[in-house]
Amino acid sequence: MIITLTLNPAVDKTVKISKFTLGALNRIKAVRKDAGGKGINVSKVISELGGETKAFGFIGGSSGGFIKESLSKLNIYHNFTLVKDDTRTNLKIIDINNKQETEVNEPGPQITNIELCKLEKGLLDSIDQNDLIIMGGSLPQGLPQNTYASLIEEVQSKGAKVILDTSNKPLIEGLKAKPYLVKPNLDELETLFNKRLDSIDKIVESGKKLYQQGIKIVVISLGGEGSIVISREGVWKIRPPKVKVASTIGAGDTLVGSLSLKLNEGVDLKEALLYATAASASTVTKAGTQICSKEEVKNLVKEVKIEILE
Numbered sequence: 416m417i418i419t420l421t422l423n424p425a426v427d428k429t430v431k432i433s434k435f436t437l438g439a440l441n442r443i444k445a446v447r448k449d450a451g452g453k454g455i456n457v458s459k460v461i462s463e464l465g466g467e468t469k470a471f472g473f474i475g476g477s478s479g480g481f482i483k484e485s486l487s488k489l490n491i492y493h494n495f496t497l498v499k500d501d502t503r504t505n506l507k508i509i510d511i512n513n514k515q516e517t518e519v520n521e522p523g524p525q526i527t528n529i530e531l532c533k534l535e536k537g538l539l540d541s542i543d544q545n546d547l548i549i550m551g552g553s554l555p556q557g558l559p560q561n562t563y564a565s566l567i568e569e570v571q572s573k574g575a576k577v578i579l580d581t582s583n584k585p586l587i588e589g590l591k592a593k594p595y596l597v598k599p600n601l602d603e604l605e606t607l608f609n610k611r612l613d614s615i616d617k618i619v620e621s622g623k624k625l626y627q628q629g630i631k632i633v634v635i636s637l638g639g640e641g642s643i644v645i646s647r648e649g650v651w652k653i654r655p656p657k658v659k660v661a662s663t664i665g666a667g668d669t670l671v672g673s674l675s676l677k678l679n680e681g682v683d684l685k686e687a688l689l690y691a692t693a694a695s696a697s698t699v700t701k702a703g704t705q706i707c708s709k710e711e712v713k714n715l716v717k718e719v720k721i722e723i724l725e
């Protein structure tokens with residue numbers, strides 16, 4: 416089973432504005448609401464592509480209720496821990512004229528230690544050694560920075576594998592627990608190494624350092640440029656097909672979700688990456704936090720290119 420963990424889910428409110436202007440009144444042309452947060456997006460991707468997942472995380476208030484209902488409508492199994500404070504709403508502003516996206520993410524609810532213990536117990540009770548667990552996104556308020564690190568250790572001690580997709584301090588701490596796979600984007604990798612990585616060589620060098628720390632698969636996503644992947648099979652650059660971009664929100668989650676699905680099915684890494692890159696390209700053609708469509712992925716996969724760097 417593939418399990419997703421979203422400690423800080425969000426209702427993603429995407430608004431379209433002709434020309435977004437700071438310090439002025441901006442009128443909205445169109446608005447949409449999606450259940451979001453990295454792990455939740457991963458669950459949506461897996462479900463769209465024909466797989467099964469269970470979504471875990473914290474939810475609270477009416478925005479939490481919206482997320483539960485959205486997942487139920489998609490027939491996605493969920494087991495959320497109810498918390499006292501409301502789930503956050505993240506604002507995604509699309510500037511139509513300038514073709515730019517601005518994201519304004521709330522910090523999320525205050526989580527108590529009792530709430531964390533409840534989630535931890537529920538999660539650990541449902542895991543077995545064949546499971547793949549995807550932990551994604553920021554931490555809500557009140558949780559220690561090593562929350563992912565502790566959860567990874569507990570989950571991996573049961574024999575399950577963990578994929579970690581987070582940033583900043585939770586990523587630095589989480590890496591110490593040696594998850595099976597990590598997927599930083601370039602910004603996250605630069606923050607991690609505290610330097611600009613302005614060439615493929617520098618990106619590969621940093622990625623290799625993570626691999627040498629004991630992370631089996633390092634996927635560095637580079638937006639429209641694709642990704643660099645470091646594993647025991649070598650160093651590869653994957654190039655996505657050219658597509659018309661509507662919104663890149665959720666592209667990284669699609670890469671992680673579709674890759675997890677294929678790896679869990681026992682597909683080899685190269686084939687899984689080709690498929691995942693096609694799925695992410697399909698997601699960027701969709702507005703807001705909408706995800707790929709299975710039909711499009713089938714066609715796009717033929718256009719993905721893989722280059723062996725080492």
Ligand SMILES: Nc1ncnc2c1ncn2[C@@H]1O[C@H](COP(=O)(O)OP(=O)(O)OP(=O)(O)O)[C@@H](O)[C@H]1O
Pocket residue numbers: 600601635636637638639640641642655656657658660663664665666667668669670692695696699
């Ligand atoms: N413009 C694009 N055209 C085709 N594919 C794209 C484009 N942008 C992103 N992708 C695909 O999506 C993958 C993930 O994108 P990106 O590096 O932007 O992830 P991210 O920053 O984690 O995204 P997010 O946090 O919004 O989910 C890329 O590796 C690439 O395969």
Ligand SMILES: O=P(O)(O)OC[C@@]1(O)O[C@H](CO)[C@@H](O)[C@@H]1O
Pocket residue numbers: 423425427450451452453456505518520551552553554664665666667668704
């Ligand atoms: O604030 P975080 O947890 O880092 O990111 C949350 C988020 O921006 O990530 C998803 C896209 O990847 C969105 O659905 C969601 O709003």
